Amino acid sequence: MEGVKHIVAVASGKGGVGKSTVTVNLALALAAEGHRVGVLDADIHGPSQAQMLGIAEGSRPQPAGENSFHPMRAHGIQAMSMAFLVDTRQPMVWRGPMVVGAFQQLLTQTAWEDVDILLIDMPPGTGDIQLTLSQRVPVSGAVIVTTPQDIALLDARKGIEMFRKVSVPVLGVVENMSLYQCEACGHQAPIFGTGGGDKIAAEYDTRVLGRLPLTLSIRELADSGNPSVAAEPEGEVAQVFREIARQVAEQVASSSDDGPSISFSE
Template sequence: MFGKFFSNKSSPKVPDSGQITANSSASDLTATEKIQVITETLKDYRSESFPQGILSVSSHFHIHTIPKQSKAITVELILPFPCQGELDDIAKSLVDSLKQPVEFGVQLNVKAVRSFSLGGSENNIKNIIAVASGKGGVGKSTTTVNLAYALIAEGAKVGILDADIYGPSIPTLLGLKNAKPSSADGKLMDPLTAHGLSAMSIGFLVDENDATVWRGPMASGAFNQLLTETAWPELDYLLIDMPPGTGDIQLTLAQKVPVAAAVIVTTPQDLALIDAAKGIAMFDKVKVPVLGIIENMSYHLCDNCGHKSHIFGESGGSQMSKSKQTQLLGQLPLDMNIRQDADFGQSDIIENSTGDIAHLYRRIARNIVGQLFLQLDNASPLTPTVEIID
């Protein structure tokens, strides 16, 4: 169908070093005592992604021989989801406690929570996460792109698929307007890349000024080809930017695509929340777990005085997450920088990786993949143990 378009990672609580040696300073701790501090810290640390501590989900834990005071202590971990930002915060707290640099060497072992086949790409994509909204205009596509960049910053291999056949915006958001995919074998399209993010969109194949006038089955078929006829590289997560709404196309996509879980983007506005509830209901009908809700445009922070204004309402996402028995994954501000970056195909996560906006997206991204593991993976410490009694 598309052959003619081819162009040849919360602040951790660190045990007081005085608990180890009551009469010694941190600089006087022995190697064994430092190992104990690090081990206890990782055991006792609690967050939404680590409700039972970091070591409860790590399949490998090793502290290299403690070097001299001037060199960093290296802690090796194998983890089932990316969380580099959270580990960086823990490392900073350990530095304050041990008076010695601490570094985490993390190897990711992300596994598929749902088995599926996608033709030639069947072994390359581990988990597909749908990012959806009940209505348009809530910033879903912008949020999807920034979450993808955030996951890359956390250490994951990520791709993005634009399922909005009628109004594809991913090419603009990635700064890839007018770019066209090529094909190495004449059968599968090679995804385009932006800052390490692999992407495919109908917007790469048709002119942005041409209206895509397709009936539902044609649109669904086109999307299915975008998914299965793309030569995806090895990906830990493929984010699907779903079209807004809960009509026939959205339902068909949710049923045909092997989605592991979904995330709902909404604003605090009552009208948006009503439609977001419909989105949750749609995924419930097709048996796709909803990991939680992202409240976008949650508030506006005044540049001059720092006053927080809830322009579209307050606590709507929080209340809905409770009523639907899901999680509030995070709240994002109404910020001019996010809008400007979107218009110019940029991202604050790349341009200002240490800024507040980047930290917000990275925290939400960690919450999403953490909950994907905790709620759906058989290796999760939260998975109930089934005991059979004769």
């Protein structure tokens, strides 16, 4: 894509595992590591990156020529989302072809400006958006977000298998909500189980990029538009994301500038 060196998909097999929160904090961590970063919110039905980045409701991108838009900017990163183009209070009651068309427009008509790594916040599942992405652009890799529980791992496996089918390397797994620590007494409890990230990483010959705790502040800061990496750059959570960012950047840099050749057959 013009203006973009590398594309990394952030995906999960199911919703509710914190994929969008991981995406925005990973983007901020990559920026803190010195990379020029963009975020494309590919969840057409439920875009959330605008709020997480603190971009005011009703903000609209400026045109860049006849058929393109400049990305919005927040916290030093570039961003594009359906939330910038429609009334987010109204439901997107669209069938598959309309959703795919909207995604293709966001993907191809955003005038990204010298982005080193474009993170694409994928919708849950393995449907039209995922297939369209793999067919339209060279993707350098994918990051899979999951919780340790067995049900989440079932769907995470599907996500990994899908990327394998379209020849997109899986850069690693982020295990979210891996451990809960009581803020009052300090007691730790693995609410969603243990070892899930290690298990799926070993099964698919990839790595666990990092483990994130089940912490109230992560949710509160993302909801407020000032995610953990921006609000608490020296905090424990930010340091976990910085380490994830370094691993992602290292793997992406080791791939060719043009990315892998993408093909799909049914």
